[in-house]
Amino acid sequence: MMNAISSQQAVEFARNLYGIRATAQKLNGEYDHNFLLTGDDGAQYVLKLMHPDRERSEIDLQVQMLRHLAARDVGGNVPRVEKTIDDDDIAEVQTRDGKTRLVWMLHYLPHPLLADTQPHDPRLLMSIGQMLGKLDRALVDFSHPAAHREHQWDIKRAAWIEDIIHHIEDDHRRALVSDILTAFKKYAAPLLPDLRHSIIHGDANDYNLLVDADNHRAAGIIDFGDAVYTATICNLAIVCAYAMLGKRNPLHAAAAVIAGYHEVFPLTDSEIDVLYTLICTRLAVSVTVSAQRKSIEPDNAYYVISERPAWHTLEHLAPLAPDYARYVFRVACGKAIDYETTRAARQQYLGGNLSLTYQQPLKIVYGRMQYLYDEAGRAYLDFFNNVPQVGHSHPAVVRAAQDQLAMLNTNTRYLHDNVTRYAERLSALMPDSLEVCYFLNSASEANELALRLARTYTGAQDVIVLENAYHGHTGTLIDISPYKFMGPGGAGKKDWVHIAPIPDDYRGVYRRDDPARGAKYAQHVADIIAQMKADGRKLAAFIAETLPSVGGQIVPPLDYLQHVYRHVRAVGGVCIADEVQVGLGRLGTFFWGFEMMGVVPDIVVLGKPIGNGFPLAAVVTTRAIADAFDNGMEFFSTFGGNPVACAAGLAVLDVLEREQLPHNAQRVGRYLRAGLERLQAQYPLIGDVRGVGLFLGVELVNDRATLDPATQQARYIVNRLREEGVLAGTDGPHNNVLKLRPPLIINARDVDLFLHTLTAVLNEDDAQPASS
Ligand SMILES: Cc1ncc(COP(=O)(O)O)c(C=O)c1O
Known part of the structure; x- marks a missing residue:
């Protein structure tokens, strides 16, 4: 521990040495x-009484x-050095503890610290980068022998x-630091000797x-006590490491x-490439040194300050790919295709x-689990995309597809266990x-x-669909998708539809206060069938999303499809369930909507989530229907059911389980x-909250009596x-x-x-609801 030196002694040194x-x-x-020190005239200084072990050359640096x-x-x-009355930069004193110490004094800079300032908006951070860039630029032609030292905070020497x-007690955290060190030794350390070197500040925290x-x-910037000759990029790595602390989007x-830094002191490509690893390394050094110091002095708050x-x-x-960080940094330096160029292309x-x-598209x-990341390093919590069912780029799915792609990818005209295993697993879930x-x-393709x-199977043509339904983008599917054929550019309804x-x-x-609403909605289907019969038309199929998603996250009355399927089957029609959006565990209690x-x-019909982003869709049916389809014409899809897609599909099922x-x-x-229902109780705009599991809809209205749709507000809210x-x-x-x-x-924290x-x-x- 340091021996105390009193303020009184400091006052005396100020008077005797500096007048x-x-x-x-x-x-x-x-x-x-x-x-x-605060002088009689109000001027302020920092008097520095150095530890007896300090070398004069360190202070001189x-x-x-x-x-x-x-x-x-x-x-x-930067602080200005005040000379003693003898015109020296550095003096030597005896303190009352009997030690000889070097003394020097700086003019105090009265600005707030970054640590005490909020928020750290991009303008401020950019300006800090500019200052550091100018600092490093100004130091290019500065040399001093004392800077050529082995310093424990020099990132270049982090392997120590x-x-x-x-000393890091937590296994997970220790592994994290160990991984960073491995990356440092493998990817950064070998490149550092060839990068630009100079004396850097070394502690821009x-x-x-x-x-x-x-x-x-x-x-401004203070405390040059960690100045060292090293790879110049280390200075930027240090300031970045600290600028990231406490940020939602580090x-x-x-x-x-x-x-900001690059603008005034351009980085080289190699510097940009190693920067992320150096930043992580600096943080790793910081937490490891803290762990060591904590083990020696468990109560010293200064050691664990950051x-x-x-x-x-x-x-x-940790979950982010270093390549993503490098990309973001290249974008920041204007070395990647920028946003506007992409839009124009x-x-x-x-x-x-x-x-x-x-x-603003x-x-x-980059995507990882429930987050998507933009090119500027911003993370977006994804509550919308239903394709990445088990998380964006879930490592198990990625690995399964990568491994299979490296082994073989062909088509279903060869025997392969992936396709048969996947078919077996899917049908076991049905x-x-x-x-x-x-x-x-x-x-x-599946629809x-x-x-x-x-x-x-039926020898019939006609199809019954629900209002506002969408089943796909091919010609026939547009014909059975009122969402498309009745919308802009649509050619209207075909007579077989x-x-x-809905x-x-x-x-x-028919609304929720009507206990017979399911049967009543289904009666419309029965009426359509009756009219078809009268017109001499024959029903091939009824097709619907079991819970219409495109129709507005609708949860039909629970008995609705039972009545409908009865009506359809009574005339020999086939019931097709489009489970593309709702199936595969999304509903929680029920694995499938049906x-x-x-x-x-x-x-x-299955699609979207079953490959977690890898193109894969499936149709699962009865033996009787499959047999009727097996009529001599070969069914073949070049890529359908290929070993890689099935590997992805199998991995998705494994992860779900x-x-x-x-x-x-x-x-x-x-x-x-x-939570949404609590908001509904507070905000009149929210007319309805519906859905099960993670298939939810929040209907916005201007008036809860007329249900006047709050379309503008919905658009505003999703954009905000x-x-x-x-x-x-x-x-x-x-x-x-x-x-x-x-x-x-997703977890409760995400919610x-x-x-x-x-x-907000x-x-x-x-x-706010529009006043009528
Ligand atoms: C319910 C439903 N079925 C089918 C499709 C068609 O899927 P894809 O775009 O993968 O062909 C979609 C796509 O949005 C859909 O929402």
Whole structure:
């Protein structure tokens, strides 16, 4: 421990050495004794009484460095050295503990610390980057022998922490640091000797950076005690590491600093490439040293000052691919295709009716579990996309597909165990009667095949569909999708297509107060069938999403499909369940929507989530229908059921089972729904909250009596949520239903973040019901 040196002694040194009458206040210091002096004239200084072990050359390094910088533009203030009355930069004193110490004094810079300033907006972070860039630029021609030293905080030498890593008690955290060190040794350390070298500040942490908070600008930098000759990029790595602490989007924060730095002192490609590894390494050194010091002095708060946020940041970064971080940093330096170029290229080379979501479309470059990440390093909590059922790029699915792709990818004209195993697994998840599988590449192909099966089996043509339904983008499927053929550009209804009302018991003709509403909605189907008969038409199939998602996240009355299927089968029609959006565990309690509806379809169509993003779709049907389809014409899809797609499909089923995701969907879905219902009680705009598991809809209305759809507000809300880092969508005939279909892996914390963000947006002026 340090022996105390009193403020009184500091006052005496100030007077005797510098001729300054002042009061003294002790400052925090790790090793040396620092005092804030306030002179009679109000001028303030920092008097530094160094630890007896300090070499004069170390102090001289700082003095010379500060003098060098004082004569150059560094985009902020650096402390000025005050000379003694004998015109010396450094003096030597005897303190009352009998020790000889070096003394020097700096002019105090009265700006707030970055650590005490909030928020750290991109402008401020960029300005800090600019200041550091100017600082490093100014130091290119500075040299001092004392800087050529072995310093424990020099990132270049970070491998030394291997000897103390055992002080990290938590196994998971120790492994995290160990992985970072491995990456450092493999990817960064070999490149460092060839990078630009110079003397750097070496400790631009948030307690050494001064800010002009009012103007969102960096104001200066203090404490040059860790200056060292090393790879120049290490200085930026250090400031980035600290700029990331406590941020929801740490890469975005780092990117702002990097952009500022690069603007004034351009980075080389190799520097950008190693930067992320160096940042992580710096944080790893920091937490490891903290763990060591904590084990020696468990109660010393100074040692652990930045430990918690540093761990938090490291744990936040751990799931991210380093390649993603490098990409973000390249974007920040203007070395990747920028957003506007991508937009322009899309406009030039892609079809105009290929729509983009959100007023400010997203350029997503990375996905991991429930998060999507844009090119600027911002994370978006994904509550919308239902394809990544087990999480974006779930490692188990990625590995399964990668391994199989490296082994073999062919087609179903060869025997392969993946396709048969997958067919076996899928049919085991279905009722006994659904036992034959066909595999395709998209749900459109699967619905197309389902129609062919139904028509071949029944020898009939006609199809009954629900209002506002969508089943795919092929010619025939557009014909059975009122959402398309009745919308803009649609060619209208074909005579073989019959539209039944959507069984929407919130907005439709029969509502929740009518216990017979299921039978009544189904009666419309019976009426259509009767009219067809009268017109001499024959029914091939009834097709519907078991819970209409495109129709606005509708949960039909539970007996509706039972009545419908009875009517359809009475005239020899086939019942097709489009489970593309709702199936595969999303509903929680029920693995398939038709189970919830108490029916067994004749044909089930699967797509979207079953490959978790890998193109894969399936039709599962009865032996009788499959036999009728086996009429001599070969069925073949070049890519349908290929070994890689089936490997992905099998991995998805494994993950669903291993991670008990349907159960999670049920539990977290219930929590989300309860939260939404609380909001419904508070906000008149929310007319209805419906759905099960993680298939939820929030219908927005201007008036709960007239149900006037709040379409504008729905659009406003999803766009604002996107700005706040949360993704949701809208659907339904009036586009006034917030559609929530997150990956099944989300947890209660994600729900809290979603609800918190939604609540904030619901309070905004543009999210209020329109007065009638
Ligand atoms: C219910 C439903 N069925 C079928 C499809 C068609 O799927 P795909 O685009 O994969 O062909 C979609 C697509 O949105 C859908 O929502």
